[in-house]
Amino acid sequence: MLMNPxxxxxxxxxxxxREFLSxxxxxxxxxxxxxxxxxxxxxxxxxxxxxxxSSNVSKPTICLCSDDKALLAAALIASLSSxxxxxxxxxxxxxxxxxxxxxxxxxxxFLADGSGDFPPGPRVIDIAAIPxxxxxxxxxxxDPDEPFLILFTGGSTGKPAIWPKTPRNxxxxxxxxxxxxxxxxxxxxxxxxxxxxxxxxxxxxxxxxVSSARILPGIYTFPKEILLAAQEHKATVLVxxxxxxxxxxxxxxxxxxxxxxxxxxxxxxxxxxxxxREKTGVDxxxxxxxxxxxxxxxxxxxxxxxxxxxxxxxxWRIRDRSLCVRSDFLSPTLPRDGDGFFVTAxxxxxxxxxxxxxxxxADDIVKIGGKRVDxxxxxxxxxxxxxxxxAVVMALPVRTGRQNELAALxxxxxxxxxxxxxxxxISETYAVxxxxxxxxxxxxxxxxxxxxxxxxxxxxxGKNK
Numbered sequence: 246m247l248m249n250p251x252x253x254x255x256x257x258x259x260x261x262x263r264e265f266l267s268x269x270x271x272x273x274x275x276x277x278x279x280x281x282x283x284x285x286x287x288x289x290x291x292x293x294x295x296x297x298x299s300s301n302v303s304k305p306t307i308c309l310c311s312d313d314k315a316l317l318a319a320a321l322i323a324s325l326s327s328x329x330x331x332x333x334x335x336x337x338x339x340x341x342x343x344x345x346x347x348x349x350x351x352x353x354x355f356l357a358d359g360s361g362d363f364p365p366g367p368r369v370i371d372i373a374a375i376p377x378x379x380x381x382x383x384x385x386x387x388d389p390d391e392p393f394l395i396l397f398t399g400g401s402t403g404k405p406a407i408w409p410k411t412p413r414n415x416x417x418x419x420x421x422x423x424x425x426x427x428x429x430x431x432x433x434x435x436x437x438x439x440x441x442x443x444x445x446x447x448x449x450x451x452x453x454x455v456s457s458a459r460i461l462p463g464i465y466t467f468p469k470e471i472l473l474a475a476q477e478h479k480a481t482v483l484v485x486x487x488x489x490x491x492x493x494x495x496x497x498x499x500x501x502x503x504x505x506x507x508x509x510x511x512x513x514x515x516x517x518x519x520x521x522r523e524k525t526g527v528d529x530x531x532x533x534x535x536x537x538x539x540x541x542x543x544x545x546x547x548x549x550x551x552x553x554x555x556x557x558x559x560x561w562r563i564r565d566r567s568l569c570v571r572s573d574f575l576s577p578t579l580p581r582d583g584d585g586f587f588v589t590a591x592x593x594x595x596x597x598x599x600x601x602x603x604x605x606x607a608d609d610i611v612k613i614g615g616k617r618v619d620x621x622x623x624x625x626x627x628x629x630x631x632x633x634x635x636a637v638v639m640a641l642p643v644r645t646g647r648q649n650e651l652a653a654l655x656x657x658x659x660x661x662x663x664x665x666x667x668x669x670x671i672s673e674t675y676a677v678x679x680x681x682x683x684x685x686x687x688x689x690x691x692x693x694x695x696x697x698x699x700x701x702x703x704x705x706x707g708k709n710k
Contacts, residue, residue: 539574
């Protein structure tokens, strides 16, 4: 059964995104606070466009090796032009990650904002080498359903997946999010996440760009620098992730000038959301989605409780407990059923009023000793043990056979014996992790997600770096 009666009609005007190539209405306005103006962004975009066109490659590809938000905004605009370069965002800046880009896509250029460890082959260009352009961008736009951006994911779990995104995928969502949350040119964005993952790219580059808003140039990750930036620069929108909301639980947290705060890349702990609300008066807006699906739903933990509210352009339904979604935000390479729905790996239950409750991932259920174990439930129980700050539960293969064993990495000052006793008191014997290690902090990726490669290494070796 189709569950979202609020869905808006799909954009059908083939040139609806032409507005993004138009000269800015207020060209001398800052895009980066105290830095690049909108005029400079569009001039840089023209320079990138003509640089790519001069490469004598029929379909030039630029691998973006930069956190410079002005450079990323300019590259996105250049790529929207008909004949503009295809853009690639690697999951990391490491030599290995760039080698994987080379193997998969053979980019024409590496675009950087400084030195780096680049594989041989493509020309490396930095922002200083991009020629200034007096000529405007072409007014001919790329087909809105033709990929213009490639996102890599999965760098923390193995060989990355490759997700093409079209102008319709990215710009329709940016325009929707900007409108639904009332983002205006008076807003100033402060981000704690890098812009080379979809959440950071949307909320710290594209949404401000389509709203004529301003952004702070840095990526603020330490509590003191987040609070100082919010206070000194009078930021109005905070873009962050659960791990950063956790470290913001300090007496120094105030509302300052914030009117809105977003969180994604994992579930926000209820107590962290409550603390932020009590200190600032602002309900954190959680954004649920993925690189491949784009945004799916949002919630404010206190008015919405556990329920997720689907975004207006998203149709959804539940099939065999799996959440299925359909929208203009879906990557074009995703498999769909006959009605155009993609089956996600997330389990869900309907919650009335066109909402749903997430119940974990289908791959969180594993067999341990012939018994079905919900790893998310074990993880939740570990977090309830007094003195435990965080926990990650994994199923690791047993060396001597095809079976799995339960393993857990726990952030705590307790010793392993205390943690094992605590989980044994509230769990069935077969659901107690056989392999258990404690650390002061769970390793995280720059995007604010658990670094599962490093977590698995610690669990297998028992050694933290």
